[in-house]
Amino acid sequence: MLMAAQQVRADEERGTQDEGRGGSDMPLYHFSEDPMIARFVPRSPLARPEVEPLVWAIDDWHAPLYFVPRDCPRVCFWPLPTTTPADHERFFGAVAGRMVIAIESGWLERLRTMVLHRYVMPEATFEDTHDHGVHISRWPVVPESVAPMGDLLVALTDANVEVRLVPSLMPLGRAIIQTTLHFSLIRMRNARDWPDAGSA
Secondary structure (H helix, E strand, O other): OOOOHHHEOOOOOOOOOOOOOOOOOOOEEEEEOOOOOOOEOOEOOOOOOOOOOEEEEEEOOOHHHHOOOOOOOEEEEEOOOOOOHHHHHHHHOOOOOOEEEEEEHHHHHHHHHOOOEEEEEOOOOOEEOOOOOEEEEOOOEOOOEEEEOOOHHHHHHHOOEEEEEEOOOHHHHHHHOOOOOEEEEEOHHHOOOOOOOOOO
16 A cells, blocks of 8 residues: 555654644644653654654644644544545535544543643744644743643544544545545554554
8 A cells, every 4th residue: 555654654744735824923832741841852753763853843723633642543634725525525524623533442541531731832943844733943942831631522622623433543544645635644553453553
């Protein structure tokens, strides 16, 4: 099966088209299960030490992609201006939310019980990658504040996200990468039966 390598990565897989909802005054966030991070230091992904060390942040519109446990595999998608009518009807025609985030049912209990913390990040050293809300800093960053997220299912629905529970992400993941929708396949190495699980 042909895979879009830039969208199925070992760390965070991200998209390539800006939704146009951001701006220089949009809040930037980082999400973590650790509530005690006083200073974010640039680092490379553990699985990809050759990558430039960076501090990562995400804008408000795209933040729901991270309203889940860090290692939770998920398939996320939403329509683009270039999405074909056929793809929109098949995959998004009955969706009332602005995006879909699908997770495997085996992660539901962790989603319900995990305490995730949202760090508000200062914008000063961050630069916009124009990659679906992703911002990077090459310098250490001291967060402005941190607070627990509370019920993550409530946070997702409050953000107008349709949450789907599926036994396995593989059928949806394999289908969605063939479409003209935007898709982000994140932490798929942890998904059931995903073909690259052993190498990611």
